Amino acid sequence: MSMRPTDSAAPTAPGLAPGILAVCAIILILVWGTAFTMTNVAVRTITPMWLVALRCLLAAALLSSWALYRGQRFPPLRDKRWIWYALLGFVGMVAPFYLFSRGQMIIDSGLAGITAGTMPLMTIVLAHFFAGERLNTQKLIGFIVGFFGLVILFLPDDLSLSLIADWKSQGLLVGGAFFYALTTIIAKRAPDTPPAIGAAMMVISAAIMALGAAIVTGPAPGLTLQSFAMICGLGAGSTGIATILYLYVVQKTGPSMLAKINYFPPVVSVSAGVILLGEDFSPRIVLAFAVIVTGLLIAHSKGSRHAGPIPAKGL
16 A cells, blocks of 8 residues: 555655755654653543544544645545545554553553564564565564563563563553554555545544544543643644654655664653653663664564565465
8 A cells, every 4th residue: 555655665756855854853753752751641631542532633633634735635435445544543543542541551651662662573473474574584583582672671670580560551552562563564455545645544533433432431531731732742743743744754765764763762752751751760671672673673684675475375
């Protein structure tokens, strides 16, 4: 599908000037990294489901306006693409947003950012079974190394063989990362759709589902100035503007640049959590992140990209 171009697709527009690319990268890194910080603050006064609904509603308004401004037209409601993007809206937004919000009621934002960074590792395994991308030896080694980094997040600071007290909440974050990984697999099978329209359809569907679920869970919360600011930051920033900027960078440079940018948001989430929220900073966090990144580097190094697709009979 055209919403998330693959590595084999050539850029459709001239590349970005280095200065503009640097600005775009910095904005994406900061917005994506601080999303976990804002979530930790927001869930202090807003229930997780209402937080998901409000950020999706704001993002839906922004992305729909952007798509229309770009001269795009939404397909009729009977078009099967609405079913695909409703599924993507649930798997890629409602479910992971809720799981991260719920988990971050207890877990620090820095740990949440690092856990989200394991998504590419999960994608490697899912792609082997459902997307025809062979899991060769190099990718398998990278996955195993990265998985050990994830295990470290569940161990206490002394790395003894026992689970942390909040392992269930940590597990919710892993579930959120899994849904993000699953989104990339489903997106590859979805019908071709212009990126701006696809993103808008996805978040509109997510907003409708999240709002319905939130209404069932209880009345809308009263917003403080702080919680309102967090919703604006999450909805307009990490879910809205960041999506537009993401599509812009991919169209101008190709997806490989985004793969490089994605290494840095966890660093921002840990730094913001320590500096702004006074979260603990331990060697365990550094070790886990280093091991996860090592696994990703092994799995995505040049040699792992030429294994070829899995034969159809192997699916």
